[in-house]
Amino acid sequence: MAGDWRPAGGQVARHWRCKPAAMRHSGGRPQVGGPWGETTMQIHADGAQVRRWRDSRGWSQEHLAEVAGIGLRTVQRIENGEKAARESVMALAAAFGVDVAALTVDTEAQAAKAEQTGKAKEIAALRLSVLIHLAGYLFGMLVFAGIGLGMGDASIMKWPTIWWTVGMAGHGLILAVVELVTRQQPRQA
Known part of the structure; x- marks a missing residue:
């Protein structure tokens, strides 16, 4: 045989x-x-x-x-x-x-979890960047106020203050939009 x-x-x-x-x-x-x-x-x-x-x-x-x-x-x-x-x-x-x-690995579940973790890390990084920007903004406003008071004219630092405020508001707006979109995505899925 x-x-x-x-x-x-x-x-x-x-x-x-x-x-x-x-x-x-x-x-x-x-x-x-x-x-x-x-x-x-x-x-x-x-x-x-x-x-x-x-x-x-x-x-x-x-x-x-x-x-x-x-x-x-x-x-x-x-x-x-x-x-x-x-x-x-x-x-x-x-x-x-x-x-x-x-004993088996569910690759689709792992990929979904990795994607969710990646998105959470990106949002956390964006939040941190806004907080760092806000801390710098507050410190800058104190410095601008000191310069204005030291020179005897508080309006001398008006334009840098305005434009930095616009930049800070824009950065905060980006975070708000990302947060809203992220919260809406699970509802649509």
Whole structure:
């Protein structure tokens, strides 16, 4: 029976799922049109979660690989955030006694969260810039008042005061518009 795989002292395994994981895929890379004609699906597992669960059990990477029946290098790749074969992730889930979904990363949710975090950081930076500008404006107004009083003519610093006030108002208006637009976007989604 050419092409069949026979474990030592065992029966002939004719189905591809009966073959060891090392024979079904090679190093976590997809085998398109491999010797058995299957394609190994790649899954992005949550490497940080795998590492946390492994550490909480006091397991080494070698022990986890042995318990799951996968290679040490595969465990290392998964913990480093690389994609892995579906069978490898399923083996890890079985070793931890959890559902496969608990090990997978929802890339769309991660992207949405990253976008939301990025927008929040941008708004926080804009708020900070307005506060810094306001602090400089207040200090500048004190300096202008001191110059005006020192020269005996308070109106001498009138035009710089007016134009700096216009600039400060414009900066504050930008912040107000951004805040309003940001608050309206979740309602429209």
